[in-house]
Amino acid sequence: MNFTHRVSIIGGGGNVGAAVAFALVVMQLPVEILLLGASEKSARAQALDIRDAAHFSTAHCRAGTSEEVGCSDIIVITAGARQRPGEPRSNLIDRNYVILDSIIKKIQPIKPTAIILMVTNPVDVLTSLAQKLSGLPKSQVIGSGTFLDSGRLRNYLSRKLNVNSNSIHASMLGEHGDTQFVGWSVASIAGSPLLKHPLMANVDLAEIENAIAHQAYEIIEAKGSTYFGVGYHVAALIKCILTDGHKIYPVCNYNAKYDTYLSVPAILGSDGATPINLNLSDEEEVKLERCAESVNHSLGQVNEFAVHVNEE
């Protein structure tokens, strides 16, 4: 069978990578999905399990090799160390930087038209690093960013307003982390500002924002990690890229104004992310700048760490 596109998932032996692959299978895309893990065993086991479902689908799934990853149309990265109890987030950044560095080296040469789709946390920081390490054009390196958080927001508003979430335009912006915020000033429903909707009159906006930004914590506390939600969202990004869909999605992409990677809406197609102008309120613009500073701060920590590692 000839597949139109190849999508490789590095970290495919883990929960998020496997959930992305499973969602692609369910979406009936004509793709060949390759899974790679730290150990061949786990990626192969996930691929075999998913293959048991894929015979209903136009997608195919198998374990892949590093050489095959480099010539993929989309390279999804979900590989990463998990945070140990009590461990500071900066440690996670350092560990995942080392993993990312080794992955990018292993999959060279990367096809010049490939898109790298970063999912590993802290996703906005690692997307920036993936671009630097791979040398691909900035438009071709994207992170899932606040796409999942925005889905959670639209889902919440959908229940509140009794309108399908696809008909509500609202996004979480900035960073897939605690500093993210709702872009209320650019949120709309049926062409009108969302905040002018009568049912939005008495809602506590700060409470919504806080609940969405922390929704993952409740899931992680009870079942250890989140994967179905992010899996389907990442698969939707892949579908949009492969079909050159030109949908506007809030993803982590390079922001020229702040000269760093940030999660803001961009047009997504086969050539990657094309930024759009957002006319945020002054207050929101300050919040966005704060997110840019936060991403930059983490990048600075990694740079210090990388220098230290190279000197050892």
Ligand SMILES: NC(=O)c1ccc[n+]([C@@H]2O[C@H](COP(=O)([O-])OP(=O)(O)OC[C@H]3O[C@@H](n4cnc5c(N)ncnc54)[C@H](O)[C@@H]3O)[C@@H](O)[C@H]2O)c1
């Ligand atoms: N961006 C988002 O919205 C979002 C949402 C949920 C989870 N995540 C992140 O996704 C990542 C993966 O989460 P998970 O639950 O799947 O974790 P997991 O532990 O189940 O899977 C991670 C996988 O990475 C593999 N790995 C480690 N080093 C590797 C290497 N050098 N090469 C290849 N594979 C390697 C591990 O073997 C493991 O199978 C985490 O960083 C998590 O924080 C992001």
Ligand SMILES: *[C@@H]1O[C@H](CO)[C@@H](O)[C@H](O)[C@H]1NC(C)=O
């Ligand atoms: C941006 O929004 C402000 C109000 O917040 C408005 O005055 C201005 O015209 C808008 N600019 C554009 C380019 O839409």
Ligand SMILES: *[C@@H]1O[C@H](CO)[C@@H](O)[C@H](O)[C@H]1NC(C)=O
């Ligand atoms: C982020 O870092 C880049 C590169 O060092 C710099 O040009 C930019 O001004 C910084 N942005 C913010 C908001 O600090």
